[in-house]
Amino acid sequence: MSLEVKNLCKSFGGLTAIDDLSFSIEKNAITSLIGPNGAGKSTVFNLITSFLIPDSGHVFYSDTEITAMPPHKIANLGIVRTFQDVKIFNKLSVRENILLGLSQTHQQRLLTSILWGVSSENKRYMKERTEELLQFIGLEAIGDERAENISYAEKKLVILARALATDAELIMLDEPAAGLSEESVNTIMGLLKRLIKEGKTIFLVEHNMDLVLQVSDHIIVLNFGKKIADGDPKQIKHDDKVIEVYLGMS
Numbered sequence: 001m002s003l004e005v006k007n008l009c010k011s012f013g014g015l016t017a018i019d020d021l022s023f024s025i026e027k028n029a030i031t032s033l034i035g036p037n038g039a040g041k042s043t044v045f046n047l048i049t050s051f052l053i054p055d056s057g058h059v060f061y062s063d064t065e066i067t068a069m070p071p072h073k074i075a076n077l078g079i080v081r082t083f084q085d086v087k088i089f090n091k092l093s094v095r096e097n098i099l100l101g102l103s104q105t106h107q108q109r110l111l112t113s114i115l116w117g118v119s120s121e122n123k124r125y126m127k128e129r130t131e132e133l134l135q136f137i138g139l140e141a142i143g144d145e146r147a148e149n150i151s152y153a154e155k156k157l158v159i160l161a162r163a164l165a166t167d168a169e170l171i172m173l174d175e176p177a178a179g180l181s182e183e184s185v186n187t188i189m190g191l192l193k194r195l196i197k198e199g200k201t202i203f204l205v206e207h208n209m210d211l212v213l214q215v216s217d218h219i220i221v222l223n224f225g226k227k228i229a230d231g232d233p234k235q236i237k238h239d240d241k242v243i244e245v246y247l248g249m250s
Contacts, residue, residue, distance in 0.1 A: 002027040002170055002201045003048070003079075008057035010047060010225075017043045019225040021057070025170070025203055025218075030196060032204045032212045034236075035222035036245065041205045042084065044222070045174055049074055049081050061170070080168035084175050086155045090148035094139055094158055097147055098130050101162030133161040137191065153184040160191065171195065172203045177211050189215055213237060 003025040010018040018040050025031045033041050046052040048059050050071050059067045066074050089097055134140040137157040142150060147158065156176060163171055177185045185208060192202060192215050206212050212219065212233070219236040221229040229239045236242055 002062065003203065004060040005044075005048070006058045006060070008044070008047060008059065009055045010043060010052060011055055017225050018047065018054070021222075021225070021227055023220050023227060023230060025201065027169075027201050028196060028199055029217040030192060030202045030204060030215050031218045031220065032206060032216040033220050033222065034206065034209070034212055038224075039222040040225040041222060042174060043225075045081060045172055045203075045205060049079065049172070075166065075168070078167075078169040079172065080163045080166045080170070081172035082159050082163055082174055082176065084178065086152065086159065088147050088155050088158060091146065093144050093146055094150060094154075095130055095134065095143040097158050098133050098161045098165055099126065101165030102126055102129065129165065133164055136164070136194075137161045138187070153180050153187075156180065156184070156188070157191075160188075164195075169199075170201045170203065172205075174205045175207065176204070177206055177208045185211055 005024070006022050008018055008021040009016070021040075021044065033044060035041055043052065047054050048066075050066075050068055053068050057067070058065060061074075061077055061079060064077065066077065066079075089100070092100075131140070131143075134143050137160060139150075139154060139157055139161075142154070147155065150158070160173070160176060163173075177188050180188065189211055192204075195202060204212070204216070213236075214233075216233050219229075219231065219233060220227060221236060221239070221242050223241075223245045228241045228245065229236055231239070
């Protein structure tokens with residue numbers, strides 16, 4: 001088990017956002033969290049990563065309780081997340097944006113190298129790692145381009161690469177395919193499948209149901225903060241509750 005959520009609850013001003021939610025995420029698999037707008041998906045991400053504190057309930061990662069643990073400590077345990085909004089440093093190059101995603105340990109090594117002019121081995125590692133990630137996302141040709149000059153789809157890829165630069169095991173992606181063309185969605189889909197082959201675990205919030213049904217090993221469905229379904233893509237696709245409140249199928 002990679003991540004386990006037990007009886008999580010969160011309210012805002014008397015309005016229940018997350019209602020007694022429990023689920024688990026298996027290692028080396030893609031688990032998707034879906035539901036209508038306002039179902040509480042991003043709130044779940046925020047509770048897991050302590051950008052919000054739950055009213056009650058517990059979150060465990062690899063048998064360690066991380067409930068309300070400071071976000072930087074959660075990151076140090078091997079969990080990284082992205083956000084719905086494209087958060088990127090527009091004045092920096094694509095390569096520099098990825099470099100900033102290096103783990104805290106590597107950033108400390110970089111700072112030491114800058115201050116003392118030593119540790120060429122660390123510099124070489126960080127350069128090689130950044131180039132590996134540029135190649136992985138297919139943007140090596142524009143590594144020196146300022147981020148403000150690249151497309152929205154390319155910025156989405158840079159955000160993914162920056163998350164991967166942390167070397168985290170559990171990658172939480174909040175709507176990575178939002179606003180992308182079919183071609184770009186297919187690119188994201190291929191990258192997610194490659195990450196699983198490389199031993200990563202992915203927790204995905206996404207509205208693109210074609211992507212969700214094709215890449216997910218497991219799907220959790222929320223409606224008004226409550227879990228209404230939990231199963232593999234085939235089970236979810238034919239679940240009457242899911243069809244009624246979300247998929248709109250007949």
